[in-house]
Amino acid sequence: MWQGFPIRPEQASTIARGVDHLYYFLTAVDLFFTALIFLTIFYLAIKYRRRSAETKATQVEGNLPLEVIWTIIPLGICAVTFLWGSSLFIRNSRPPEAATEIFVVGKQWMWKLQHPEGPMEINELHVPVRRPIKLTMTSEDVIHNFYVPAFRVQKDVVPGMYTSIWFEATRTGRYHFFCNQYCGTNHAVMGGYVIVMSPDDYEQWLSGGIRGESMVSAGAKLYEQLACITCHGTGKGPPFVNLFSSQVKLTDGTTVTADEAYIRESILYPSAKIVAGYQPLMPTYKGQVTEEQILQLLAYIKSLSSGGAGQPGKPTSYPPSLEGGRQGAGNQTVGGQQSPATVPVPKGP
Amino acid sequence: MDFGLFGARRRDEERKGHYEMGTAVVEPGIESRVHYLNASYGIKSWLLTTDHKRIAMLYLASITFFFFIGGAAAVLMRLNLISPQGALLEPATYNKLFSMHGIIMVFFFLIPSIPAVLGNFLVPLMIGARDLAFPRLNLLSWYVFMVGGLFTLYAVIAGGVDTGWTFYTPLSTTYANTQVISAALGVFIAGFSSILTGLNFVVTIHKMRAPGLTWFRLPLFLWAIYATSIIQILGTPVLAITLTLVALERVFHVGVFDPAVGGDPILFQHLFWFYSHPAVYIMILPSMGVISELVTAFSKKRIFGYSFIAFSSVAIAVISFLVWGHHMFVAGQSIYAGIVFSVLSFLVAIPSAVKVFNWTATLYKGSVSYQAPMLYALGFIGLFTMGGLTGLFLATLAVDAHVHGTYFVVGHFHYIMVGGAVMGYLGGIHYWWPKISGRMYPDGWARLSAAIIFIGFNLTFFPQYMLGYLGMPRRYAVYAPEFQVLNVMSSAGASILGVGYLIPLVYMVWSMRYGPVAGPNPWGAKGLEWQTPSPPPTENFEETPKVTEEAYAYGTEETQVA
């Protein structure tokens, strides 16, 4: 049906069908009211046309019950649509706990996508089918937007902060992604493909691909290279173990959650928030680290915060959904058992 | 030039000037009589006029100019999009074209269109006043508008601006290498023209109504203009300060939206849309007012549900300020704010729906005739219905998360702004043209152009809804090949639409000289503006009219048909 003349993009993610259903509902409402107005106008306009100069109108000034009815009915339809749309949106916005985190940096005019296992891709994203993927995104310059129509997801990618989307692809194939926030001259070509592969193919791609360092181990290296270790490993600075998503007390008495934004800020602008009990000794790393390196450091710090799952510098093993703790206080329960919410794990090669 | 304090002395001179000239070409009914068009002659008598009707004509000429500039940009863009690789333009040029198209159409055509042309002409006539409360301020508004226009045109000539009409930071403050400051300054200045016009209308409607003209006897066009003015007055200054901050940040390389000092680019979007969402109601509300006038006049019938239409205008003006966040559902705004803005956005749909139903019901048991203005009005109702209903898609969070920023949005706002606002504007121009010029245009041509515009419009913009749901992002100079079929359809429609807009230009200009004399009330319509000769004399009415009946009191007496 509609092969040559599609009315919707492919439904290639778990949420696509739900969004489409709501869209069809709205289209039906739209068609109904358009038809209603058009047909009524045609009917009235023909029935009451001026047949001769003497045709007189019968004056009708209004009708209160009618006004109430045509206020209440649209209000009811709006209420239903709002509730449906909002609940779906909240559900669609919440990443599953087991999602694999991929870091995305947008810059004029390309996308850099970094897998936790190491490979970095430009304008292409390989993902396995049936595995939830969470994209944590930031921009080096202007606002971009990461948009995959086939997955029905998009989110602006904003400099100075992290935004995230998630998806779980349901069928293999190549799906266009676009920059959907106007970002300058070559905005129209700032896109690429999400390549959804079967788990076997994905594994093959991973092993054959440009297998760089994993995010965590790259971060661990930076931890030593940038001499973070001289303070944060010796107690002069706050330690990183179990830091991520914990509550941090500051010198001014307030408490912040150690999330991505906080850690990023602390690297670039160390004096913005001083942890209680420490001196403001740290120099700024602004200009010395790239956005990707910050993401690597972030991945490393996150790996230290999951009940001992990640040792400093320890290379990560595949598959990540078994590993736990990757995205903060993650998907692992105390005994190292897998949380019940995780998705089916693909068979190894 | 010595102005009287409120321009009073000048008016006497104009009149005197006429009697001295006295040798105009005599045509029955128009030229033998003194009216605002022939009260004095010469370029100075126009550029220094304080007569609201002449200022309306100045605006009419200016915005027609801007409309065709913005339209030319649109034609080039649609031509380019025939081919996925871009048929004739570099991406950089394309980006400048859509930015120029947006800035000029929004700030220099749509926002001043009905308020500054028809509003200026009609507000004093409809309330039985001799002029607006501040005639010289009114002239100043036009000059301010033109200065703003010149800055913008300078930006276009000096290399263009490529930020889009939205000026999002940090692209506009830091990364764009184009004429951002002069374009922003042009919009800033034009904004003041808009504020001053709105201020003038509010004071005039409050203070200068003829005896007996109570609020609930006002024509609905004035309710709409009043509601529009509220938005102009309270929204525009926020845009002004926001663009000021952008310009300052560009000059000093540091500012309050700069992420490098902890600034929040999303805050810019809040401040920008606080004005720019209500601004779409600046464009559509006056058109709604025009439609209320047209459906009554051409069905010879009182409006159905006067007070509901009147209050829905005010309700739209107020609620429009509560919904701006729906432009930012996927911008990194918090989900909680998204939910609040979503529910408020649905609310603003209700008063619009109420209006549509009431207009339709007005036809019931009427005596409906189909001159050109009525065709525009019915076209408006149809297109506005389609545009308004697709707004529901965008207010719905889960669907907006897919169609945000795509051609779906482009289709939606063109249905409202072109299908709605421009249809209403053209309908109004056709309806009041006999009053403005004293002459009739050829009705057959006018009906033909209304039909061509309706068809061309749908061909242009309906495919864009489909493109949007398929996922084609807006502001793309080149695009993926799978979108080509619909783009070609849209471009084909645009060429029809372009022809539709050129025809009225031709016959309107023609009619100014050769059109048959219209007489004071060619439509047999109600309203004070039809009780004075066409074109009206400079002082509008021989003596201040007294109002004794409701608006649209059709059926109370025999109406005169020319």
Add this chain to the structure above:
Amino acid sequence: MVGHIVHKKLYFLVFAGLIGLTALTTGVAFIDLGKWNTLAALAIAVCKASLVVLFFMHLRWSSGLMRMALLAAFVWFAILVALTLSDEFTRQWTPVPSSWEAQVQQQAR
């Protein structure tokens, strides 16, 4: 003659009040009241502004129209602030999956 004419004395009285409140707000700023410092400063500023609006700007003797304009300005300013804050101050409340919370609590223990 149009408009209300105010007695000179009243103007001087209002002026004295304004200077007095300026001294007060400056003085209060040097006393540690915690978060009440900000509140006191704003409250005093509102008092001063009200004095200027009511007496110097003759709002006390003006018709409802002027009051309406002023009221509209403040209502719209409140809309701008309230709805902008509704985003800015809730942006960190990203929905956290339930087990994350359990994990955080566990770490806290």
Add this chain to the structure above:
Amino acid sequence: MHSSAALAEQFDDLEQQHESSSFGMWVFLATEVMFFGGLFTAYIIYRNFYLSAFEAGSRLLDVKIGAANTAVLLCSSLTMALGVRAAQLGKKKLLITFLVLTLLLGLAFIGIKLGLEWRHDYLEGFAPGVNWTFHGPDSRHLELFFCFYFFLTGIHALHMVIGAGILTVLIIMAGRGRFSPQRYNPVEVSGLYWHFVDIVWIFLYPLLYLIGGRY
């Protein structure tokens, strides 16, 4: 002046004319509230985000100058109000005296603000984008505070300059005897504008100078 000459053509009577011009100015002041309102909104947000930096910035400003300038501006408001009263009573000389006094006080405010305070801040290296030399803790948020400081006081000072221009025109018109107890609207609406600019400062003074914890 005869009352018919005081009435513009489009109005029916003096009362209508007077009400219209005052209402027009009040509506304009509503737009001014929104104009500053945008900037205040941004200030509220960032102050809450970066409280300690904004408080530190506030303490770097000279409260003595701020207080002195507040007093100067309040005086000018008083003279303006008295000027309007003189116009209402038709006392031409008194009107001119008060207008000149208001103008001088206004210029004094601008002089203190720009010549003394801004110059000082600039020399100290607290001028973002022009001369920013501060490298202490949390320098960038402090820079943001100073952005606000300069934008807020700068836009306020611009309003003062416009006000000074209006006063100059009024003084000339008053000298030519253009005002009467029937027709003093220009004086009155200019007065409204001047008081509004004063009110903006009444809020700026505590927001910028005082609430940074000076104890």
